[in-house]
Amino acid sequence: MSDGTSMARRTPKLSHLNERGESRMVDVSGKDITTRTAAAEAILRMEPATHAAVVQGSGPKGEVLPVARVAGIMAAKRTPEAIPMCHPLALSGVEIEFETGLKHDTKGRAGIRVLVRVKCTGRTGVEMEALHAAAVAALTIYDMVKALEKGMEVVSVRLLEKTGGKSGDWRP
Amino acid sequence: MSDGTSMARRTPKLSHLNERGESRMVDVSGKDITTRTAAAEAILRMEPATHAAVVQGSGPKGEVLPVARVAGIMAAKRTPEAIPMCHPLALSGVEIEFETGLKHDTKGRAGIRVLVRVKCTGRTGVEMEALHAAAVAALTIYDMVKALEKGMEVVSVRLLEKTGGKSGDWRP
Amino acid sequence: MSDGTSMARRTPKLSHLNERGESRMVDVSGKDITTRTAAAEAILRMEPATHAAVVQGSGPKGEVLPVARVAGIMAAKRTPEAIPMCHPLALSGVEIEFETGLKHDTKGRAGIRVLVRVKCTGRTGVEMEALHAAAVAALTIYDMVKALEKGMEVVSVRLLEKTGGKSGDWRP
Amino acid sequence: MSDGTSMARRTPKLSHLNERGESRMVDVSGKDITTRTAAAEAILRMEPATHAAVVQGSGPKGEVLPVARVAGIMAAKRTPEAIPMCHPLALSGVEIEFETGLKHDTKGRAGIRVLVRVKCTGRTGVEMEALHAAAVAALTIYDMVKALEKGMEVVSVRLLEKTGGKSGDWRP
């Protein structure tokens, strides 16, 4: 069975594709307005020396992490412009924390963890907003210290939790 | 030595911070206009069944990967709006490829690799454009199949290559 | 009677102009929140050879129409940024179909019809969102094949249907 | 011959598709920087009574056409955000004129013609900027008088002229 219609029937849960496999912004008008939250993380790995510069650059007068936080919060709001099938949502809150004391990974790299929490009262979830904010905040840190190390790597962007909505709560 | 000035003196390469540790869009007017390229990747890991749905959804009639490609190309152009200290750049070309035949990882997960190449003739590099496009394209795939698996993870967003500019070529 | 005030009194329905003929984003706070839909179309005319290229370019591996669909869906969301007096709206769904089998017109040109359906639960209608999406999707097709034929023409952008709201349903 | 590669070989001019039929923002870095212009039009048809309201609403104090002009100029600048494969361009000038004295069409409808001229010194043409501006300006007029007549129709969005660039000048 190689035709598109059959494929779509076999994968009915791909809500952003219609029965012909064409993309759409799926109709959520029948869904309830409930309070929904999502938490996501991104982890950026770098040499210990780079890590020290970020942490110092975010110290008394430096602004690496504050800039990354603003970038992440603004990215959360701009998610429906970046991710084509995302619904516009009136976010009610966004918080971003940085955890800089991660253990070195197996390659001896230090890490910074971006933790994003998004809240909304609406008809659809805010998972993408949390993931998008986490990725953009991590890339903003990269941008601000890339002169020191171009080989930094975002090693994990993933959803940590989701609450609210018909599909209920989710944790990995 | 706890004052910001000293810290900045010790990390002179953080070009997006001034001597007081304050963020800025660093002045590049003295840099040469040269052709610059960057390549970046993002790898999205998922269950083999989800992977099959993406690949089929991108088949004869489905549109998961084409939508992700558009999202990535548009994200490349919108990088200076997302990453606060990035310079506006007149990109001259963006290409995005998807590699769907990755080997399973140690957790038995299938993978899709997003490969982005960006080109520009200007005063500063396009690393952030390539990284941003790769991350947004990967998150767009996530968005389109998240109904099947919320636990998908972007496991690597990193620069693969950079050419042009005063700092010259770079590869990991 | 040449003064603006009189003019405005004679055309009381121009809701985006106040009594002095000045533009405004008209206050809709007193309107009910209801489910509203709109459908619009845009028809792009081109030489049969160009038409064949579009249809083939949208075939097994080509991506003309998928890209145009994404462009249209994103344009629907961005309507209040493009059309100055449009209210921001939390769209609940957008679908775009392409009909490629139109009869040739009197000039022997083949055609592609873009059909957009938009849905929203809010205080004002989504006609502009549907029209804007249709126009942008048609222009995106133009962009992707303009190397073949610069003389393509969008011959009709119009509203096909509107439901919901105080003014009720409408069809041409 | 049904495979994508063959198709692409037969339509080598679809520059925004690569040899596999995948979309891309085509590399223009090898093109010359020259002064390029484009002119485009959009014609909006409406009942004579609606037409009178627009013209009056644009009179001594009314602002329909000035608002549409601003919308069109801003749309020209925002073209690479709306049309996915368009290159970002530093436009050097945009002018929009409205011609309100068109002859009635065969259906007895009055008309307003939006005429857009765009200029740029860069590596690629500004046809899409002119077309996009014309379409958005026409839809803005529609928006501002739609309370009077929802059946208005944009009957022609087309390129009138293009100058500059390797492909040289073009007129219909």
Added chain:
Amino acid sequence: MSDGTSMARRTPKLSHLNERGESRMVDVSGKDITTRTAAAEAILRMEPATHAAVVQGSGPKGEVLPVARVAGIMAAKRTPEAIPMCHPLALSGVEIEFETGLKHDTKGRAGIRVLVRVKCTGRTGVEMEALHAAAVAALTIYDMVKALEKGMEVVSVRLLEKTGGKSGDWRP
């Protein structure tokens, strides 16, 4: 007491900072949905000759003030993109008036007053939308006549009134 936590405890009302002094988009999901309004002004001072040009340029055929009005209305809608911690809001109405007959100030400068009124039914106020629109409208006038006088000055951007919400009505 120099640590951040103590500082935050002493200034508990800085709602866009958390208890560690870090920025956030504060959670408003617990606030009531009520109708909220705000009015703000911006006053632009200029030489009397420049003032005459603006007023004439806004006369029978000129478009300085209509363009500034559109800029202000669009800025109101775009406030959450400009002011990082602002919540996205579905504005229900925006009106902008210009008062050109201000008395000269003590430096003999004429003035134009931009008066903005914004309305919204939502969980948070629209003060920033009104202030942002006023500032952008005033700067747009500056832009359109700056060839005559670069020394123009926006001498007052301030809130005039706010109604609705838990904190109730406010006037200076």
Added chain:
Amino acid sequence: MSDGTSMARRTPKLSHLNERGESRMVDVSGKDITTRTAAAEAILRMEPATHAAVVQGSGPKGEVLPVARVAGIMAAKRTPEAIPMCHPLALSGVEIEFETGLKHDTKGRAGIRVLVRVKCTGRTGVEMEALHAAAVAALTIYDMVKALEKGMEVVSVRLLEKTGGKSGDWRP
């Protein structure tokens, strides 16, 4: 002489209006590409207690001024989207400083001065970018402390210096 044409002839320097008084993005393609700079300021006045909160909130852990700086830098880049007739420009640098030790004004209010410097190599000046960034940075400070004092006022947004371009250098 009441007709628009005459008016326009008398004020030939309003470059963003054509000879009919209609707005346009004036053609700058004939201007030289030179390095241009602009400096602008905005001064925000507030009660001394509010001022203390801002300064503390910007201290060891607080982020009021860093957030305002990011907002200003991003606003500089987004100027052509906010100010309708502004040309898109590839800014080469933006720096924002805050001066918090202003003398109290005659009303006993403390003040914060936002100082913006913008640099660009292009065909037109960056005055609007500097002014826009200053205004948005000042309003961002307002937003972050408005819970303490809604009566804060931006008392001066003005150009401090401009260099480069045909019209040469300018200082008040």
